[in-house]
Amino acid sequence: MAKVLIVYGSTTGNTASVAADIEKHLRGGGHAVTLLDAADAKADDLCRGYDCVLFGCATWGYDEVELQSDFVPLFDAFDRIQAKGCKTACFGCGDTSYPHFCGAVDAIEERLEELGAVNIVENLKIDGDPEPAAPEVSAWAQEVMAAL
Numbered sequence: 001m002a003k004v005l006i007v008y009g010s011t012t013g014n015t016a017s018v019a020a021d022i023e024k025h026l027r028g029g030g031h032a033v034t035l036l037d038a039a040d041a042k043a044d045d046l047c048r049g050y051d052c053v054l055f056g057c058a059t060w061g062y063d064e065v066e067l068q069s070d071f072v073p074l075f076d077a078f079d080r081i082q083a084k085g086c087k088t089a090c091f092g093c094g095d096t097s098y099p100h101f102c103g104a105v106d107a108i109e110e111r112l113e114e115l116g117a118v119n120i121v122e123n124l125k126i127d128g129d130p131e132p133a134a135p136e137v138s139a140w141a142q143e144v145m146a147a148l
Contacts, residue, residue, distance in 0.1 A: 002031045002148040003049065008056035009038035009071030009075030014039035014093040015058045017139055018130045022054065022091070025141035031148070043077035047050055052087040052120065054146055055112070057104040059094040075108065084116030091124035102127065120147035 004026055010016035019035060026033045034050075038057070047053050057075075058068040066077055074081075090109045094102035102125035110122055124140040126133045 001050040004031050004148075005036060005046070005050045005053045006033060006056065007036045007038055007041050007046070007053065007074070009053060009068035010056075010093075011058050011060070011068050011072075012129050014118070014126070014128070015029060015056045015068070015091075018091060018124075018126060019056045019139045021130070021134065021145070022110075022141050025138055029141075029145045031145065034123045037070065038068070038074050041074050043074055043080040046074075046081040047086040047088075048082050049119075050086070052082075052089070052142065052144070054089050054091065055108050056091045057108055058092055058098060059102050059104035061097060062101075065100045065107055067104040067107065071104070078115060079109050081115070083112050086117050087120045087148070088112050089119060089121045089123065089147075090107070091140065093124070093126045093130060096127050101127070105108060119130040120144065126128060
């Protein structure tokens, strides 16, 4: 059994819904899971005490990648989360009509790698409403569990 933290930022509720689905799958697999809204997250030592930390963030913005607003303060303080050596993976919801579809997921993953985190699976990007993507979310959660 692994101890997993899921930190998410969600504007419309789509990424929050995906985070809750991932939590359900991981708990069903016997893992201890903490679900945390990025608005409530404190950067200092965030990754300590967890076997894996999953980061989810919505993306918007036409001219540049814009992270979900509640996630920005945490992202700006990533140098304090103690990610070095921590197993991580990223997910998020976006809209393919934007030029930077799920760009926040890529930005978070890139920053985690710079900090020495160990990415364990390919990121998960959901277009729009996550309900039709439930099988994709389930398969991704299974990949995460296999990598723990």
